[in-house]
Amino acid sequence: MSQTTTLKKISEALGISISTVSRALKHHPDISIKTRKKVIELAEALEYEPDINAVQLRKGNRQLLGLLAPAANNLFYESFISAVEDSARKAGYAVMILQSDNNLEQETNCLKLFRQNRVSGVLACITPTTTDFAPFRKLEEQNIPVVFYDKVPDDLAYHKVCLADAKAATLAADVILKAGSRHVLAIFGDTHLSITQKRLDAFRESLENGNQQTKLVIKHATNTQEAYALTLNYLKRKTDQADTLFCMSDEILAGSMKAVQESGLRYPKDIRIIGISNGFIPSIFSPEITYVETSGRALGELAVDHIINCIHQAQVPLSLTTDVRLVKGGSI
Amino acid sequence: MSQTTTLKKISEALGISISTVSRALKHHPDISIKTRKKVIELAEALEYEPDINAVQLRKGNRQLLGLLAPAANNLFYESFISAVEDSARKAGYAVMILQSDNNLEQETNCLKLFRQNRVSGVLACITPTTTDFAPFRKLEEQNIPVVFYDKVPDDLAYHKVCLADAKAATLAADVILKAGSRHVLAIFGDTHLSITQKRLDAFRESLENGNQQTKLVIKHATNTQEAYALTLNYLKRKTDQADTLFCMSDEILAGSMKAVQESGLRYPKDIRIIGISNGFIPSIFSPEITYVETSGRALGELAVDHIINCIHQAQVPLSLTTDVRLVKGGSI
DNA sequence: ATTGTTTTCTCAATCGTTTGCGGTTAATAT
DNA sequence: ATATTAACCGCAAACGATTGAGAAAACAAT
Structure with a gap:
């Protein structure tokens, strides 16, 4: 096996006890400067690294965050994940990433893993079909805090970090109104997701309050292909x-x-886009x-901040x- | 703290020894079916999960793979990472992801982490400036195998998994030849990377061997913006x-x-693209x-397969x- | 020389699991 | 009744690090 230094x-090697070595390495005042120096030098020479298994078995908790993503290969989550990893490392935590693939059963499996x-906390993003939050509550009961991000339950009883969904939609609607649009084709995501609802509600409201005679056509697409087909059809x-x-x-x-592109329309001349x-x-x-x-990076940082607060x-x-x-x- | 079951x-609860419980849970033949059943039932009721810290402290090795990526928020790596996570989990390994940000110092830090x-193996992708492989060799010396992926050292002494760079470039060149192109603008990446060299060499050779009078203009861009500026300029x-x-x-x-798009050229009419x-x-x-x-997913699977072989x-x-x-x- | 006080270090228990070895039953054979 | 042999089970050590409590040394004070 590997001859790691312990x-x-x-x-x-130094003819002193293990506890002295341990304390010397952490600059414990009990240990004389002389011994401390000897120990630290040898430790460096031997490239000593504490065994995380042992440390955290003793400490009971591991500096590990669980990150449950719907899928890692997604435009938004990639930057979110990247940000989470960054912030977590800076806070001394490692990140364990698991993918639910938007699959309920696998979601449960991941939580079990x-x-x-023994993660210290979990960042989770629910699947469109998640209705049973018992597995998440079970984590909380075991003192493992859960922070939902992006796709979150409605229930107020949970920790959540979200993009400012309503505000984002309102902002977009304002721009559309200011541009003087009369006929808007708006494509939203899966109806079940609260993120869709929030954006849709705010968008519709802003547009309607703009007291212009703007025709609003709303469609829903659950993925890129559907959005393509739907848009093409309309255009x-x-x-x-x-x-x-x-x-x-x-x-x-x-x-x-x-x-x-396929429709041959030019933007912003023929159609405005936002x-x-x-x-x-x-x-x-x-x-x-x-x-x-809506920055995945910003959300990632916020999520890590929050979960670490919850852990502490x-x-x-x-x-x-x-x-x-x-x-x-x-484009507009 | 958390009242986890041990x-x-x-x-x-059952009035038997710890060792019996442990053995019962792993279907050890020494334990009677009756006791085993009792134990397993209670374990399930209490949702017992072995403490990985303890298990792996005992076993000496942890079912953990280290994945060093240049950056997680990148079109290629996202699918690679996703695949690695998938395959690793299926093989019973968790993945610890760290980002080098193409920064030499951070690369070393990550390896230390x-x-x-105590990862069992490392998948790594070198930065363009990596010239010193000592930190990697140090891992190998401690019996932690390293498999390089995508951006790999030239040295034959290392494990590597790569996309079939030369073949991919040749394939593209063949299509270009078959289309009867006479003037090709080819944009490649950072000159220092071996991936660029491999693709460039194969591409140029195939095109030149096509014994057509094809003009080949080669440019190098290190990122999306450069590619944009360069292409626009030429077009x-x-x-x-x-x-x-x-x-x-x-x-x-x-x-x-x-x-x-900006040039107003239409493809494949005005210009062919591949x-x-x-x-x-x-x-x-x-x-x-x-x-x-060149599938990131396929590469990820290959990499995990290989590193696990090396570990075994x-x-x-x-x-x-x-x-x-x-x-x-x-487009062509 | 005795006692008191620091300084410096060691002992031993602990975290939760695994596992070699030895021990206790009970069943079977002599 | 005694020896043999399974079938079950428990003891205790180990993995590596941490830490409270106490021991040993060093030094000063009486």
Whole structure:
């Protein structure tokens, strides 16, 4: 096996006890400077690294965060994950990432794995079909706090960090109104998700309150392909064509943009476009798409902050949101 | 603290010894069926989960893989990471992901963290500036095998899994030749990376061997913005315009496509386009871009397979490659 | 020389699990 | 009744690190 250095080896080499070595390494005042120096030097020479298994068996908790993502290969989650990993490492935590694949059964399995691994806390994102929160509550009962992110339960009893969904939608609606749109095709995501509801409600309300005679057509797509098909279909109309296209997310924007290209319409001339996005998709089109930024990175940082607070000391359930801002492109 | 169930609690509740409980849970033949049943039932009722810290402290090794990525928020790595997580979990391993941010110092730090966490093996991707492989060798010396992926050292002494870079480039060149191109603008990545060299060499050779009078213009871009600027600049030429555009990677393709849109050229009419890609970017344009697929998923699976082999029993350094295939779109 | 006080270090228990070895029953054979 | 042999089960040590409590040394004070 690997001949890793342990406290014992150092202590034997130096002819002192294990506890002295341990304390010397942590600058415990009980240990004389002379011994401490000897110990630290040898430890460095031998590249001693404490065995996390042992440390955390003793300490009872492991500096580990569980991150449950719907899928890692997704435009939004990638930046979220990246941010979580960053912030967590800076706080001294490692991250264990598991994917639910939007599958209920696997979600439960993942939670079990988290428990087995004695994570200190869990960041979770529910699947569209999650209705039973018992597995999550079970974690809480075992003192493993859970913070939901992005796709969160409605229930106020849970910790949540969200993008400012309503605000983002309102911001987009404002831009649309200001542009003088009369006929808006708005594509939203899966109806069951609260993120969809929040964005939809705010969007619709803002548009209706704009007291302009704006026709609003709302469609729902659960993935990129559907958004593509749906948008293309609508854009094919010969008369009463939409003058503005709104996409609630990157997944949808990607599909809709493909449809726009195929339709032969030019933007912003023939149709105005605006979306809510993480930023990448809008930037690869020319002109760039105007969007309301919902940063996965910001959300990741917020989530880690919050879960660490919860770990340190139980918090009352809180619902936090990140800021959003309008990024102007040339599409509206 | 959390009142997690332990062997001890079960044993006390049942009035039997800890060892019996432990053995019963693993169907050890020494334990009578009756006791075993009692134990298992109580364990399930109490939702017993062995403490990984303790188990792996005892066993000496942890079922943990270290994954060092340049950055998690990248089109290719996201699918790679997702695949690694999947395969690893299926093999009973958890994955610890760390990001080097293409930064040498942080690379070393990450490796240290991996060692601290006693990972069983490491999947690594070197930064463009990595020249000193001592930290990696140190891991190997401690019996922690390292498999490099995608961006790998030239040295034959290391384990590597790569995309079939040369083959992918050749495949693309063949398509270009068959299309009868006379003037190809080809954009490649960072000159220092061996992945660039491999693709470039194969591409150039195939094109030159095609004994057609094909003009080949090669440019290098290190990121999406550069690719955009470079492509746009070239496409603005009034005369002697390229009839074909080749992009070596998704990062580049994204930038170049933006330039194509901006130039007002239509494809495949005005210019043919082909790239090497993971598949997402080509699919969001219409017509879809023809590309040679280099699957991050496939590479991830290969990498996990290989590292697990290495963990089970030391292997001679091996260089493996994934398959590639042509995915036909409408851009050429 | 005796006692008191620091300084410096060691002992031993502990976290939860695994496992070699030895011990106790009960069943079977002599 | 005694020896043999399974069938069950428990003891205790180990993995590596931490830590309270106490021991030993060093030094000063009486």
